Amino acid sequence: MAWYHTYFKGLPQRAWKLHQDEEYTDYEVDFLRDVLEITPESKVLDLLAGYGRHALPLAAQGTALTCIDISQEYCEELQNISSQQQLPVEVICADVLNYTLPEAHFDAAYCFGNSFSFFPRAEMQQFIHQMASALKAFAHVAIHTENLAESILPNFQARNWMPVQEDIVYLAENEYRAEGGYIEAEQTFIAGSEKVTHSVRQHIYTLGELTYMFELAGLTVVGTFSNLEADPFMLGDEQLYLVARKG
Incomplete structure (x- = not known):
């Protein structure tokens, strides 16, 4: 069973939610409306939707959302x-x-x-094909990731820690496995006397790999951005927003 089947519950789930910035989420929602050309009549698919921080504000304006996620909570x-x-x-609620x-x-x-690193290469290609087949012709898809090779590898950190709200502390020990193209990480969350540790495997793709995999699924990449202002993605940028079109 893959790590993400049991990760998103309890303390890690609470820490992830507390770490989100509501104002930044609003900007992301505006970005999605723009690049995906969403209207109140659109039917939109939210993959690995979590607790719906993007889906809920989109649905509040009348857009129909289908959200899929593996976390029961x-x-x-x-x-x-x-x-x-x-x-x-x-x-x-499904894998x-x-x-x-x-x-x-x-x-x-x-x-x-930042869910676009959960799957190894064969499963990632399957995931992209599933996403593409669910879209109508000429529809758009957008992804976000902070785990692109061009982002992670230039300043790779073997250890890092971060305070979260409500006195939660996050620590991680990371090892990059070059032969498999993934990071093996031990992540620990501490809140008072509560401590939860998970082993996590995050698969690291280059932008070239992702572009090729999208093309194999019939999706043409039409934009790669480093931020919500649509500045072009460059080596060393901390995150990627990728937009593609079917057909």
């Missing part, structure tokens, strides 16, 4: 909020690799939140 939270607010959100999405059904899709 996140899915329940998203379902409860969308039901209470009567938002057009369908929540699917996306084992779930059959409807073909040519969605007007747009996205995978945000």
